[in-house]
Amino acid sequence: MKDPHQLALIRKMVDDLNVPVEIVPCPTVRERDGLAKSSRNLLLTPEERKALPVVYRALKSGAEIMASKGAKGVDSAFVIMREIFRSEPLVTLHGLEILYADTLMPVGSEAHGEKVREAFCAATVFAGGKRLTDNVRFKIKPI
DSSP states (O other): OOOHHHHHHHHHHHHHTTOOOOOOOOOOOBOTTSOBOOGGGGGSOHHHHHHTHHHHHHHHHHHHHHHHHGGGGHHHHHHHHHHHHHTOTTOEEEEEEEEETTTOOBTTSSOOOSSOEEEEEEEEEEETTEEEEEEEEEEEOOO
16 A cells, blocks of 8 residues: 555556456555655665654644545645645655545545545655655545
């Protein structure tokens, strides 16, 4: 689940091509401070490594807002996440999204329906020229 875009694409391909396999997503493995485990973490300077838990803090805050407010919380979630990212000068935010996990469409951009859906807050950041991505999933209730 470290790369939700790739997971959604693989699920869609398996479904469209009727491939007889079961896809079993695994949760993102994290360090004690919340940073998603990645081979790129070994390329970080100690200062960059110390700064990067800001990514998880920001995404977790956005996911908590979305889980409690639903699609109505999108603007608030973006404001809070950007504010948290601005607090760490060694991390440059490159991209920030709040998407439905099944369609990869922005939350609030399509009919939500009557069921609880899975969604995620995702970020792409740079630290010292190294690109890292992360996401935090949440359940979003019908409006």
